[in-house]
Amino acid sequence: MSVIGSISIKDNVTATLRIIKKEQTSFREDVKKTREEMEKTWKEKYQAKLDATPATKALNSLKYKMEMHCDGKPSVDTDKCVGCGACSRICAHGAPIITDRKCYIDPDKCLGCGRCIGACHFDAIKPTNWNAEDLLNRRMAEYAYAILNGRPHFHINIITDVSPNCDCHGENDMPIVPNLGMVASFDPVAVDQASADIVNEAPVIAGSELADNILKDSIEAAKHDHFHNTHPNTNWHVCLEHAEKIGLGTCEYELVKI
Ligand code: SF4
Ligand code: SF4
Numbered sequence: 001m002s003v004i005g006s007i008s009i010k011d012n013v014t015a016t017l018r019i020i021k022k023e024q025t026s027f028r029e030d031v032k033k034t035r036e037e038m039e040k041t042w043k044e045k046y047q048a049k050l051d052a053t054p055a056t057k058a059l060n061s062l063k064y065k066m067e068m069h070c071d072g073k074p075s076v077d078t079d080k081c082v083g084c085g086a087c088s089r090i091c092a093h094g095a096p097i098i099t100d101r102k103c104y105i106d107p108d109k110c111l112g113c114g115r116c117i118g119a120c121h122f123d124a125i126k127p128t129n130w131n132a133e134d135l136l137n138r139r140m141a142e143y144a145y146a147i148l149n150g151r152p153h154f155h156i157n158i159i160t161d162v163s164p165n166c167d168c169h170g171e172n173d174m175p176i177v178p179n180l181g182m183v184a185s186f187d188p189v190a191v192d193q194a195s196a197d198i199v200n201e202a203p204v205i206a207g208s209e210l211a212d213n214i215l216k217d218s219i220e221a222a223k224h225d226h227f228h229n230t231h232p233n234t235n236w237h238v239c240l241e242h243a244e245k246i247g248l249g250t251c252e253y254e255l256v257k258i
Helices: 002-051 054-072 086-090 115-119 132-148 188-201 209-216 226-230 237-245
Strands: 074-076 096-099 102-105 125-127 155-159 181-185
Touching: 002 054, 054 132, 074 102, 086 096, 086 102, 086 115, 115 125, 132 237, 155 188, 181 188, 188 226, 188 237, 209 226
Parallel strands: none
Antiparallel strands: 074 125, 096 102, 155 181
């Protein structure tokens, strides 16, 4: 009996030790898994906090703006450049570098905004890609789509002080048309199409850049496209046509005046 009893005790101990070992292994795996999940959550929260800082937001905004304008980076004809420095004074990004009275535009710093092109009185700065405006117009529609997709949105355009150049141009001229009011819609494409049509129907302000261009080319002026007449090398329709194509909205609208 005593021999049988000792075998029985040994069997029980081995089985119990096996169970304990199994539980320990399972416990260790649970601890490891919990730690990994906690680390992942902490990293996500830390990254989200980092992304929400004004500095990161500003950096991201600059990054995306650079991407959007990246095809419009100009270059300098050094034969025409006299090293006056007007381009470097107007550039907000320190891209034009003048050495030995000749300018070079650093493509890593340049955003492609084109302000230096208008600032150069010697016609030395030219865009490197003449298709850049159309590409920029299409990208604007795509970026807007990325922001609005799946989110509630409503759009208001305030049509006042319609300047000849983009509002980032510090050297902007007087408005090209009188102040025209506000347009609102849930459809971002319809609201822009309606706003553009309203501007194009408006009288031109005498002495503005648009008025000067109309005097130069009466055939183009007859088409009554104030935006194209202000910048004959650009086609604003591209942005709205692309926006409609990718499903951002529609160019069709009914104007209700209130
Ligand atoms: S503004 Fe024109 S001429 Fe003057 S430095 Fe720049 S590229 Fe040269
Ligand atoms: S295109 Fe704009 S960012 Fe580039 S050099 Fe000219 S002013 Fe600066």
